Amino acid sequence: MKLVPKKENRTAKDNDNMQGGKSADQVRKIVPGGLKGRISSLKEHLPKQFNPSKSVGIRLFLIFFIAIMFFVLAIGIISYQMAKNTIQDNAELANQQTIVQTSQKLDIILQKYRDNLQQTFLDEEMQKAITDALLSDVTDYDRFVTSTKLQTRLNTFSLTSPGVIGTYMMGEEDNFDIVTTGNVDQKFLDSIKEQPWYDTVSKSSETFWTNVTDYESSGSGVFRLVRSIQSVNGMKRFILVADIRLDILTQYLNELDLGEGSRVQLLTNDNTVVTSSVAEQEGKTTDVDLSKVGTELLGGIRTKDGNKQPVLAVYNTQATSGWKLLGTIPT
Template identity: 30%
Template sequence: MKSLYSNSVNGIRNVKLTNPIKSVGLMLFLIIFSAILVCVLVVGLFSYSTSKSIIKDKVAESSSVALKQSNGKLDLMFKNYEALSMQILLDKNVQDLLLQYKTATDDYDKFDLMKKIGDTVQTYVLANQSIAGAAIIPISGNANAVTIGTSTITTEDGQKSEWMKSILDGAGRLVWLPSKVKGYSDTASEPTFAMGRVMKNTTNNEGNFIMIVEVKLKTIGEQLADLKLGNNSETIILDDKNNVVYSANAEQIGKPSPIALKDSKKDEGSLTTTDSNDHEVLAMYNQFESTGWKMLGTVPVEELVKDAKQIRNATYIIAAIAALLAIGIGLLVIRMVAIPLVNLRNLMNEGERGNLTVRSTINKKDEIGQLAQSFNQMMAQITILVTQTNQSAQDVLATAGELSDASKKTAISAKEIAVATEEIANGATSLAVEAEKGSDLTSEISQQMQQVTGANQEMGVAASEVERASHQGTVYMNSLIEKTGLTEEMTRSMVEKVDKLKESTRSIRKILEVLNNMTKQTNILSLNATIEAARAGTAGKGFMVVADEIRKLADQSRQSIDVVGQITETIQKEIDETVSVLSDAYPIFQEQIQSVKEANQIFLTVQGQMGDFVGRLGSVTNSIGTLERSQVVLSEAMGNVSAVAEESSATSQEVASLSNEQTNISEGLVRLSDKLETVSTGLKETLSRFRT
């Protein structure tokens, strides 16, 4: 345990935590600690509570059976007393005496009749040792009451008492009266309870007396002597007003019950409540059929569950052991889960900032180890893709530079061709002027032969210059064709390299799609793990947190993939713009090549015509001697020279126009090359944020 704690603390110190409260390791530690401790406490305390409840139920059940048995015995005793009172009332001698007393008019006769009634009642009462005494009291009048045994109730006291009103309200039925500490005469040496009824004549149903029989309260105690509900248990009998009729504690007799029954209308039941001393007790009660009273038995709960406290004490001990075990498990989870997850998070943050050289060193076979391996593979693939893209961008930038240089050279050559073409046009114009002069001077050939010879010489020089200019234009056009072909080959190579770069970006997008599918699959697995953890209930809460952290890592991976995807989209867009520019430039190069070829053909035609022209000038020089004889022929030849000069001038103007068009095309090609170089520079700057 000590070694595990030391290793876990060192691991946590070596990892940068942004907020310990939000750490998954701390959350898992608290969840595991709380879950184990709560489970142990809940199980232990539930066992303690269940054992208490079972003990109370069993005691209540057994006590209720005992109470029913004692209730039956007392109920039988009460019924015997009721039968005794009925036997006294229905005694033939008593009925005759009651009838005689009704018709008697002399006081002595009435006294004698009451004495005889008392003697008859005495034979029944004194035969039962549990009866303390009895009294026969007139309902009205001043006649003295007849008392038997220890009873000394007077007529006056009886007629003023509440218990006599209760007997009269009974209308001949037996009425059970509550206990009194000193009896109903208030002079007895021991507590008694009583039963009373109106003594009615069965003939006319009239009653002039009431009979009250006092029973020794200890009789009930003797019946309950063998009733044992438990240690410190107590059995009392309550009347219908919830006052104590019988209790082993004489001080409680006649006082309200120390236990308040929630539902006094039920014949029997049990409940857990508190007594007058605020002690928790288990109370069982059962109602007598004969008297309507209730017998209440109470047992202190503390006495019942004192053995069950051992379960509670054992629960606290086991809870302490479980707390130590939870701490060990929590530290183990921190070491196995939290620390590797935080390391992976820090590595992903480095990757997000552009550092593609980071790699995880976690060597595990579990899900975290597999996640670390997947992270390393992902970073390796991204590094390869960025390296390839960077190399392609450098190639594009180099090609763009070469294309720019070639375009500039082409533009310079086009300007030189334009200058040469202007010189050819000027020479052709001069040739046309001289041809017109020769035509004008044909009529004066004979007089101005010397002038014709000089003009012939000047024409030869001009023809040589035109031929030389045509030859130089042809050389320039051949050089322009070669450079234009080289530019076309460079453009075609650039298109092929850009196409390869597009294929590389498509590979990047496919890999990003695979990675995105991996993150989606990870989210699905995390969701399934969360559902399974939720089904497991409390036991799966720890795994639910782990699944949630895996889902967060998958979300971070998805965000990183989205960033790479956006960068790839930017690269794809710039490559598409490069392809568009090259696609626009390629037809221009084709038109330029065609124009240069046409200009070269024109230069060749001019050169051939100028060769013919020089030959003709030689013929003219050889034929000057016969010029006079061939004046008509010379006029036609001068006309031909004039036509050729005009044609040469027109051709030179056409070549100048084509040269200007070639210059414009070269300038457009330079602009396109500059734009391609700008796009390549932007692509290189975008990739420079990644370190491989």
């Protein structure tokens, strides 16, 4: 037999259960659960149509950011160019000093050749032999003896002047035979009166330095010293020529190191290469653009080489020969 609770007790219990269930549902509705609930809540608070490009704050930020970056970039480029120009100016000055020092060394060498040739000509025995050679009433034997004396004095010049491989001596008188010693360039000897400097040196005391592009005698390339001098006794004019080995000058150019890829050349007035630190350029026109070089005896320019590559070119003009010593460095 089952016992049935009283109606009043059932009603009170049911009321308590209903109140408890209602409170739990309300809590679940008020406090959303987990991360998804938080994200959904944020989305509900954002503007319905949000466009960053139309935001005033973002626009101001971009304007200031671009302006600052442009300013920093401009300062960086200007600083780089200033530093580059400073480095190039310092390199130009240092290389210019090196070229000038080497040029002065070459001047000393050329001056010694010129002075030694003059001293040989003005030697007392040489002058006596010249006087005897100009006599009209001499026998062939006497002429041979006189010629031998002249050759001996010229040989003395060759022995005391390293690099001299051949000498020539001719007078303005027809009865004076040309005297030669050492290696003789026969082609030059046959055309000596056709040389561009002959008319000048046959009329006045002058000194010429010439490059030789068609040297036919054996051995290395040469350059020539041409000297016109008057005799002491009869005041007759004589022309003396000395062939000098080109490597005497080349060795000084090879000693120079202006930097990686640098090159040193010795040029005539028409920019023909006399000798170079790079082999097989002798007799050719330099490929460096020297159109910007004016009448200054020394200086530096920024130009291009034969490959159209930018180079720094520094130069100095020789005091003795008038040739130009040129050094080029890639930039």
